[in-house]
Amino acid sequence: MSDPTTARGAIALVADEFTELPFDEGPLTGDGPIGWPGYSAAHARAAARTGETESVVCGTGSVGGVRAVLISFEFRFLGGSLGERTGARAAAAHALARERRLPVVVLPATGGSRMHEGMRALLQLQVLARESELTRAAGLPQIAVLRDPTTGGGWATLGAGSDVVLALPGAQVAFAGSRVRPPDADPAAYTAEAQLAHGHVDAIVPPDALRAVLGRWLSLLTRPAEGPVAPPYALGDPGAAPAASGREAVARARHPDRPRAGAYLDAHFTLREEISGDRCGGVDPGTRCGFGRLPDGRTVAYAAQCGTATRPAGFRTAARLVRLAGRLDIPVLTLVDTPGAANDAEAERSGAGSAIADLFAAVAGARTPVTSLLVGEGGSGGALALAAPGNSWTTPDAYFSVIAPEAAAAILKRPPEEAGATADRLRLRPEDLVELGIVRGVVGPRPASAEDVRDGA
Template sequence: MTTRPDWALCRHCRAVVYAKRLARNHGVCPQCGGCFPLTAQEWLDLLADPESLRPLDFDVPAGDPLGFADGVPYAQRLAQARHATGMAEAVLCARLSIVDTPVVVAAMDFRFMGGSLSAAVGETVTRAAETALADRLPLVIVTASGGVRMQEGVVGLMQMAKTAQAMQALDDAGLVTACVLTDPTYGGVAASYAMLGDVVIAEPGARFGFAGPRVIAQTIKQELPPGFQTAEFLLERGFVDLVAPRAQLRERLGRVLSVGARRDTAANLCPAEQVVIRDPEQVPELDPWEAVRRARHLGRPTTAEYFRMILDDFEELHGDRVGGDCPAIVGGIGRLGREPVVVIGHQKGHTPAELAAHNFGMPNPAGYRKAARLMRLAAKWGLPVVTLVDTPGAYPGVDAELQGQATVIAETLRLMGALPVPLVTVVTGEGCSGGALAIAVADRVLIMENAIYTVISPEGCAAILWKDSAAAPTAARALRVDARSLLELGVVDGVVPEPPGGAESDNNRAGTLVREAIRAELADLAARDPARLVAERRARFRRFGGDVNAAALTHPGGSQ
C-alpha cells in the first residue's frame, strides 16, 4: 500500500481510494474488497464491543541480547520503530468483549519492524496467555509478521517454544483460543502460536507460510502454483477453519467464542418432544430392500441441510490441519436449542454435480482426521458431539489407501470410545461399513425410520457371497439392514419416525423430528460424569458378540 494524506493506492486492484472512505470501510477496498493492513490499535477497536476495551500494559522491557549492528545499531532501529509507530513493541494487548464474550486479545502490528517476533513480543504474548489463564477467559491473537527478529538471533528463536507452551497451558485448562491470520504472517510466528488456536480464521487474500514464496522459488527453482500461500489456498488444503471477510469477522469470531466459552444449561429446563420409538413392535415393518431404496433417495435432506434446520448459530469449521479438507465430511459448532454442540456428518447431495463434489459421501483419510480434530475440540471445550451418518462407505481409492485409510478409521474409533463428553449418532440415510461406524461410536445410536445400517452394501454382499449383484434384495433381507431389525438386534437404541412419505416428502418436519430426538438423548446424558459416559459407552459396544441372540433382550432399545 502506498499512502498520501488523503488517498491510498490498493495493491490488489491499483485503485486510488479516498482515505476517509477507506477508514469507514475498515480498511477494505470498496473497488475489489482487498484488505489494507490495519494497525494493532485498529484491530483492537474493530473487535471490541463499545466501551469494553481495557488496554493491558505489561511493561516488558526490550533488550539487545547480542549487541547487534548491521550498519545501524539494533537499539537505534528500535528507537526509530517506536517513533514511527508510537508503540513500545510490535504487539498490543487488551481485555475486551467480542459480541458479549469477554476475552483477552493480543494484536500484532506489521509496521513495527515487520511485526517480527522478538523477546519482548514473545514475552508480551505469553503474558497475555497467562492473563487469560488466570481470568479463565478466551485468548484471541491477531497475527501480522515476517517471522523471528533476526537482530535478536537465537533468543528470538526461543520465543517460538515459549509461546507454544503458553498456548498449551490454555489447552490444558480447557480455555478457548482463536487466531486471526492477517497479511502477511510468516516464519516463526506462523510456525508457533499463529497455528495453535482451537479455531484459525484468515482474512481473504492473507499470505501465510513458514518460508516466503521468493525464498521457496529461489531455493527449489520451481514455479509456484496459483494463489500459493493465500488464505483461500490454505482453506482448500485444510489448514484454516474459515476465511472471513473483514466485515463479517467480528460476528463470526464472536459466534465461535460464544459457543466455546459458555455453556447454557438452561437448555435442560426445556423438555424435548419425545419422538424416538424404542419398541421394535411399534416400528412399521418395511422390506429391507425397500429400506435400501428409500435410504438412498436423493430427495432426503443432506447432513448440511439438517445442520441448518436443527441448529442455531451454526459455524462450519474446515480442515484436518494436516493437509486436507475432505468434502464428504462436514462439521462445526452451533447451538441445539440453547445447548452448544459440536456436529459432524457425512455429506452427499441431491444432484449428480453435488454428489460428485462431495465424493458421494465417501470420506478419505482427511475427512476422518477432520472429524477427529472436531471431536478433540469438543472434549477440550466440554461440549456434546452429534454425528449424522449417511455414507455408502469410506472411499475405496488408491490415494485413500496410500494415506492410511484403515489407520485413520481405527484411530477415530479409539478416540470416540474414550471421548469424555456425551455422544449421540443418528443414521439419517445409508450407514455402510467401517466408514459409517468411524463416526458412530456413541452413547446413543438412533436411526431414522427409512434408513439402513449394515456391514457392507447389499450389492457388495451379493457379489461376494451370491456371486451375483442382482441378488442384492436377497442380501438386504439376510443382512437385516432395516430400522426395525436393527432395533431388535440392539444395534440401535431407538428409531426416529419420518413424516408420511419419508423424510424426502417433508424436509422441515424430518428436521424437527431429528432435532427433538437428539435433544432428548442429550438431556438424558447430561447428568453423567465423564467416567460414567466412557464406561457405559464401552460396555455398550463390549456386549456385541458376547451372546448375539440375547443382545436384544438385554439392550435398552430391545424388546423385554
C-alpha cells in the same frame, strides 16, 4: 471501517472495547541479547514510527458480548517479528486468560523470528507453543485471525496452533516467508485461500464481516450444552410404514429426496459455524463439522456425513472436531450417512485406514458425551467410526450394514442380481437394528406444539 493492517486497527475491527495490558520494559539498551550492531537504534525508530513499544499489543476486550484476551501484532514494528519481549507479552496475555478463564483471540501479522536476537528470538516459538498448550489444557478456546502477512514462527505457533483459524482475504499465510522461498515457487500456494483449500484454515472472512463472525464463534465456544444431547427428530414422512424388507430399507435410504444432513442441521440448530479441513492437507466436502446453537442458547458440536463416500480428510476432520469439543466440554452430535469409506487409490495413499482408526479412537475416548443419529446409509466401518457406542439412534429411512449389500454379494461370490436378497438377510432395517441392540431406538417426527395446531400444522 478500522484499518486491519495495524495492531490497534485490527483490535478495533473486532472488539467493542479494549483494555490494554501495561508493560514497562523500558527502552532497549545494549543492542539486545546478542549485541546486534544498531539494534537498539532500529528498535527506537520502530517505536517512534508506530507509536508502539513492541511488535505486539495485548489486552482484554469484548467481542460480540464475550470477554476475551486479544493479542494483536504490529507489522510496521520490525515486521511484526518475534523477539524476547514479544514472547513475554504473549505469555503474560495467556496467563491472564487462564487466570480469568477467558478465550484467546490472536490477530497475527508477522514475518517470523527477529534476526537481531538470533536464537534467543527463535526460542520464543517454544515459549508461545507452551503457553498455547497450557491454555488448551485449561479448556479455553483459542481463535486466530490471520492478517497479511502471517509467516514463519507466528503462523507455526499462535496461528496454526489455534483451535479455529480464520483469515482475511488475500492474506499471505505460510511458514516460508517471501524472501526465503524457492525462486520458482508459485505465489498462489502461500495464500490464505490456498491454506483453506488444503485444510489448514477454517474460513476466509472479509473485514466488514469479521466482528460478527468472530463474535459468533466466541459465543458458541464458551456456552456448552449439558450432555448427552437428545437426537434430532426425524424429518422424513411421518406416516410411512416401516420398511418391509432389507432391500426396501436400502432403497429408502438411497432415495434422492430423502432428508440429508444439511436439512437436519438446519432444523436442529438456530446458528452454526463450521470448521474446515484435517490440518494434514485435505478437505472432504462430504463431511461437515462445526458447532451449533440449540434453541435454549447452548452449544453442541456436530460432525455430519452428507451421503457420499467419506474420504480420509473427512475422518480426520471429524476426529479433530470430537477432540476439540472434549477440550471445551461441549457435547457432540454425529449424523451418520455414508455408503462407506472412499476406497480409490488416492484414499489409500492418503491413509484411509489410519484416518478411520483415529476417528474410532477419538469417539471411543471422547471426553464429553456423544450422541449419534443414523439419517441415511450406514455402510460398514466408514459409518460405524462416527457412531457413538451405546448412544446411537436411527431415523425410519435409514439402514446400517456390515457392508453395502452389493459388496456383500460380491464378497460371498454371488451374482449382482442377488444384492437385494442379500440385503434382506443382513437384518439392516431400523427395526432390526433396535432388536439386535445396535441402536437405542427409531426416532419419530417432532411432536406438534399447541402453536402448530393453532396454525393448522
